[in-house]
Amino acid sequence: MDRRIIELYDEYTHAPLARRDFLERLATLAGGMGSALTLLQLLQANKAVAAQVAADDKRLKSERVSVPGPDGELRGYLARPPMPRRCPVSSSFTRTADSIRTSRT
């Protein structure tokens, strides 16, 4: 892709450049509005591109969460492999503690 197009998109996404001005300049570089709109698909985040890890991938647990923030709730997306909540170290301490209690009674 023509570097001037990438630079124009970079300007548009980081500077106060009105969308209409951006599209006009893009059309000039692209040789027409039809071409401009096609190029736009390649510049913007394209929802048609498949995720590398599907949203329902069975190896993960994912959920929407709320984090208490200073100016109200912060919503977020949390993902983790479905492992036990306690890490292995603390689980073995729990088992050890149980067996000590058992042997004392």
Place this chain on the structure above:
Amino acid sequence: MPGVIVIHENRGLNPHIADVTRRMALEGFVALAPDFLSGSGGTPENEDQAREQIGKLEPEGTLKAALAAAEWLRTGDRSTGRVGAVGFCWGGGLVGRLATADPKLNAGVVFYGRVPPLADVPKIKAQLLLNYAGKDERINADVPAFQKALDDAGVRYSLHTYDGVEHAFHNDTSAARYNAEAAQLAWKRTIEFFAKTLKVA
């Protein structure tokens, strides 16, 4: 498992960032992607609108939100207590600022983000991995001064500039700027870096 905060671009918490968050989780981290547009109703579908709303956010407010997210992730049995952050573009800038403001942050990874205020660099305790794009003149202009500040302050960091690639080279949903080779290498370095800095007792 250690925690990683994934900080979105100026497009907000969109499907791409959710995907990146899942990729991070598969590597053995509890990964949290906050939506920094929560205060204005959440990230909209339209990326131009998202960018416009991001542009209206108060920097102090977003930093406080990032601090809250890091603290939430490191407490309450949600992770081992070791937390890192990775951010892209706008998110990369916020990771830089978070590193200056959160002495408990263990690791920060920046993808082509704006450098933080240089006067705050001495406050950084985290180790940093900095990934820049060779053709990203806008961001790279400030990097030499940032590097000097990091060196003067004794901050532990690695810096990589990926030759011949554009800003946003890691975003595989934007064909115009995505570079698979650079993205895969930068991601590999990111995971290795987080493993080294976070997957420790």
